[in-house]
Amino acid sequence: MQITEQELLEKLKVNFGYDSFRLEQQAIIENILAKKDTLVIMPTGGGKSICYQLPALFFEGVTLVISPLIALMKDQVDSLRANGISATFFNSSQSTEEQQQVFDAIASKSIKLLYVAPESLSLLQNVLNQSYISCIAVDEAHCISAWGHDFRPSYKQLAFLKKSLPEIPIVALTATADKATQQDILEQLAVPNATQFISSFNRENIALEVRPANDRVQQIIKFIQRRPNEAGIIYCLSRKATEQLASKLQQNNIDAKAYHAGLSFEERAKTQEAFIKDDCEVICATIAFGMGIDKSNVRWVIHYNMPKNIEGYYQEIGRSGRDGLPAKALLFHSYADVIQLRQFIENTGNKEVQEAKLERMKQFAEATVCRRKILLSYFGELIEENCGNCDVCKNPPQFFDGTVIAQKGLSAIYRLQGKEAMGTVIDVLRGAKNATVLDRNYDKLKTYGVGNDISWRDWQHYLIQLTNQGYCQIAFHLHNSLQLTEFSNKVLFEGEKVQLTTPVAFTKEVKTVTKEKKKKAVKDTLFERLRKLRYRIAQEEDIAAYLVFNDATLKEIENERPQSDEEFLAISGVGQRKLEVYGAEFMEEIKTFLNEKKKTKKDTTLETFKLYKEGFTVEGIAENRGLKPTTIFSHLSKLYLEGKDVSLDEFIEADTLALVANAKKVLKNETALKPYFEFLGEQVPYEKIRVGLTILRRKG
Template structure:
């Protein structure tokens, strides 16, 4: 049997395991059932790929999306790994060929969806082959407590128990304590089989701003941010409108993605994004787990994510290659009102408490003047340092002001006006303005009329935003503001309302693989150009051939022989044979060219 370390070096071109990879792989090699919680970009795929090659038989990998399977198969093929899928998208000929290879023992990895894996027919098929392991990817989908519950995942236990002696490996990047406990129970993994690597993504810089003309805000971001990016929006209509607005200057390609698009257009847009090095996709969360693109340099949210877990997972699609990346969130008070209405009307009673808690955690994240990363990691049960040094609040600490008295006056105004008017009208009442609406309703005779000072009036909008985030104020479909459960402690003076003042605009250092992070290197650019040519010839995304980090190491070491190239991290035997000569030639030509 070949050792896992030899496979890591020879097949994948890496000198050593990272983080908890060795612990996870060691348990699988010993035949133990395991749940590995590892941040995106920590190398979860290696945790089943390496033992699949080291152990006898075929590894079944249960994955939630066809697009994700095909992307992983494409990457596996580049490393010389024999991989295939059985999906509804496969042709009859492809399906028959895969079954023949499976029965002949000619597959290292077989990818299937949970719907197929949970069927009796597939269980019977699996009983006729030698299994090396069963991997359940995106395992948080098994838990009703998770943010992305998929009922078919809860039907996998019979398959797993049919092969009780085959090690089962569940993998996820997003699971709080409650979700982790549920995954262990649902998939039959012992408590001592839990390995948590941590949730920190130190290469991602977090920025959060109140929404103020989001199209303009995003145009500014795209003007400064290089590389491929994703902009998440709350609706299909918004995806198309914003994609058109952001693409107007023609500097870079911007395309929409949502479930309502024609399927062929959707597939075409996703394929274009995966192959591009600088395209921007404006998408709903339908553009989700199927994206395994490592060189996404930024993710921006034009509205509030569904939960703090969803925020973590969606921002985690940036910087999977380990290079610097950015996460931007532009939020509005109305986002929280919509989210709370969704919880009360669409979420089952037994799950509402957990959903409210997640939304409150998200409110704490967007409102804080403290470290964003610390709040995010605290939510997942970690004990991080007070400052991370790589979020907006750590890099430029904002000032705060006590808005408690303003908040109490605003709540009083909402109460005195029978909690059916919007913020604009309440502001007029607090300011003592004799508008027609104020006079018609007799609100100029209320005790709250004109009680706010000029300084307090300047705080009304951010105070309202803060009160809605913490569920002290709620907005109805027409914008009318009424009390939420968080109003009472504010009114009684039991809870302080501190307002974070937005920092003054200043030129910010650009991120995302630009010159600020990696000084311009003509050899690196030449290697990227060669990679682009090879990728076009092979019909695969450039990152499938080599990641930027591998090309950067090539540019630094400048190997002019295949043996020298084999010492570069990420250059395994199959890639060396397939692409080595092309990159060595590029380096030689560069070395021989006049300075």
């Protein structure tokens, strides 16, 4: 199929609103249009969907999209329809009549894309032939691989597609797949010779941060309160944690809901829809939430617990900042999480692989070097420069000679004969008098109390570092007891020096927000006006707000302030259909905003004059208008010079005016107030000097 670059760009602008392709989109699209099998590894937010959606517009038949979740299908179909593209989905929950309508649409070639779950493919046997199907896209393709972090057995059957439709191009797409997973995807889909397009995994707009899990809830409350009206996701390991956290956030006037697999399908669907449509700002969820969530204006993702592997972490943080605007990924790391995750994978089939992946995740969380370098190297991508957008780059850890601390810690482990977990080791070092210590006579040990000058949390920080550096190890099979390693002797007996990092302190103080207290006031900016208009339109059309325009497009509209169809169409993210459907309303909002601002600017001194004539004092006018008294004085001075009925004499005594007049003769053409202030021995306030000079100026 010979399609020119110009034709591709025209479709891209008309249907998707973009003037140019990103990353390797164009090469991928041309490969698919040449009917070649294709593997696409592209970061979340990189524009994977366009890679198969745009070719679908050129193919004669239907592009079949295999997708893992019904919610994801609906989201994608809504997005396509908002762009004027005919699309639908097919699943087992539809009525016989609805399913027949889908078959009719395929037969008449009136739809371009059909979304289906792998479990429903068997119901499509009658149309799975080359007369109807022009292309097959396998979304979230890592689900097909046992090496992938979201392995789904239902994906294993997909190899039959290539065998039964050998001439039809298959495109597999995912945001997270290491080399082993990539290879497995090709084998499982029976497309070993597929052209591979592996884009950079680097999402530079996401700021990465890891914090110790001390007072997590209070830290999260403070984090959210600093970001009013921003959507975010908090991932937790357990269902119970999602509900408890959501409840605590609600008590602090934060609009949060819990989401987990234990809820009914209706509850989950309702919560997900509320989040997608901006009716709920914060979701506390297990990893059951979010696969394929196309919400572009998620501004932050928090991991309440550490994920079990880097693929999962990368995919979850990738749900923020999909519009390319700045986003934040905050991970809380605790020793307890590592233990819990190890227990989860204890009896799994590929235990060794999962343990290795967990270890890499742990190394990432405990890193003292650029986190993005570690993250990208996991996917085989190396960068030379530090990223400058992670907590380690922004605040490099301070190293110090921690040899004495290391010797005390390792000695305590030695005296305890490697039988106790970290908590008890710290209690012994700090000289605690709890039941465990006293019952086992640990208060008689030589090392008892030798570290009582160091806080419990700081000791935890140092022992974790000693573990990471290999001087001690956690025996998970022996109740997580801390034991020495072969390197311990070097520190204890051979004088080896140990470098440790200073623990980072996080403030606990958080202002509690009562239920009655309103949300932080949002300024009346053009962006805020456009956001409210977008929300109203989305409510009327019953679609997600970002499907009207995403935040990046709104920002550009705010900056460019288009006043004509031509100017509006030039905005990135505005296609022909969106111009026709939404353009007039948005341009009207821009004009209204600009006219209001002009009027406000023009009438601001007149508003002061009105209140002055009503008998308000300067302080009263200032309070009424939310301005400073000095600003009101400048308004009155301007009005006075314009000849308005304003008496400035009431604001200055006659002898003070005489002093100012004398100073004016000496200082002649001086216009600044400070020389007058100094000349008058700093005895006359600036306001009175300004008033005096204004009266003298009008009198000539």
